[in-house]
Amino acid sequence: MNKVVFITGATSGFGRATARRFAEDGWSLVLSGRRLERLEELQQELQAQVPVHIAQLDVRDAAAVQRMVAELPEGFRQVRALINNAGLALAPEPAQKVALQDWHTMIDTNITGLVNVTHAVLPALLETGKGASIVNIGSVAGEWPYPGGHVYGASKAFVKQFSFNLRCDLIATGVRVTDIAPGMAETEFTLVRTKGNQAASDALYGSTTPLTAEDIAEQIFYVASLPDHININRLEIMPSRQAWSPFAVDRD
Numbered sequence: 001m002n003k004v005v006f007i008t009g010a011t012s013g014f015g016r017a018t019a020r021r022f023a024e025d026g027w028s029l030v031l032s033g034r035r036l037e038r039l040e041e042l043q044q045e046l047q048a049q050v051p052v053h054i055a056q057l058d059v060r061d062a063a064a065v066q067r068m069v070a071e072l073p074e075g076f077r078q079v080r081a082l083i084n085n086a087g088l089a090l091a092p093e094p095a096q097k098v099a100l101q102d103w104h105t106m107i108d109t110n111i112t113g114l115v116n117v118t119h120a121v122l123p124a125l126l127e128t129g130k131g132a133s134i135v136n137i138g139s140v141a142g143e144w145p146y147p148g149g150h151v152y153g154a155s156k157a158f159v160k161q162f163s164f165n166l167r168c169d170l171i172a173t174g175v176r177v178t179d180i181a182p183g184m185a186e187t188e189f190t191l192v193r194t195k196g197n198q199a200a201s202d203a204l205y206g207s208t209t210p211l212t213a214e215d216i217a218e219q220i221f222y223v224a225s226l227p228d229h230i231n232i233n234r235l236e237i238m239p240s241r242q243a244w245s246p247f248a249v250d251r252d
């Protein structure tokens with residue numbers, strides 16, 4: 001059977017590693033993201049292995065998402081796994097110092113974008129039925145508060161609850177839903193969050209052992225390739241060298 005995986009945010013980090021992982025297992029790939037050259041490079045790399053369809057896409061644009069899904073070529077329409085991975089954090093500073101636009105960008109990408117793609121791809125997943133999967137990339141920030149988490153953490157809490165609620169509605173359709181919640185992983189995430197501050201990114205990931213994009217890709221592949229009677233609801237994954245902090249107390 002031709003298995004098709006549809007990945008958002010395939011130009012970097014988890015999304016790109018996930019494309020490579022599914023290609024290893026022979027899945028056909030639908031890869032999207034805003035940076036076309038990155039998509040073309042990945043297509044070039046993987047097309048000798050498996051069929052690859054690329055589409056430049058901003059998930060915030062609902063009409064563009066619908067158009068892209070409607071225009072999927074023959075052979076890529078029967079989607080078996082949707083990996084809702086596109087997302088970002090901005091503004092690590094405290095809430096009271098953040099520009100409103102940064103909050104809007106996170107909401108538009110992590111919530112509206114994920115909902116846009118889910119709505120557009122759902123009919124194909126329903127047609128696939130048994131064994132189909134939606135894997136939503138949440139975050140530990142959706143469960144655990146931390147300073148500077150403000151809208152990012154709240155957007156990932158949405159991803160978790162949306163995933164659980166989808167499960168309720170899709171129970172009889174065969175379509176599974178999982179919220180994967182990674183902790184610290186070294187990708188371009190911190191470069192994006194700090195608007196290009198390489199030193200901040202290096203400092204965060206230095207002198208410890210963060211997760212890699214490949215670690216998360218392996219988990220995504222795992223949940224989407226389990227026998228069809230198993231649904232992993234939520235998978236929270238941290239590096240062994242990351243844990244929680246004590247409660248903060250303001251003192252005189």
Ligand SMILES: NC(=O)c1ccc[n+]([C@@H]2O[C@H](COP(=O)([O-])OP(=O)(O)OC[C@H]3O[C@@H](n4cnc5c(N)ncnc54)[C@H](OP(=O)(O)O)[C@@H]3O)[C@@H](O)[C@H]2O)c1
Nearest residue numbers: 009011012013014033034035058059086087185187188189
């Ligand atoms: N790294 C971590 O520590 C960590 C931990 C927990 C959760 N996460 C989540 O994991 C997911 C992937 O992040 P990553 O760590 O792999 O970061 P990354 O390397 O920065 O990759 C983010 C991906 O999202 C895409 N993207 C961003 N905005 C988009 C938009 N408007 N439309 C389409 N694609 C968009 C980017 O592609 P373009 O820029 O080309 O569009 C890129 O491919 C995100 O949802 C993130 O919140 C990351």
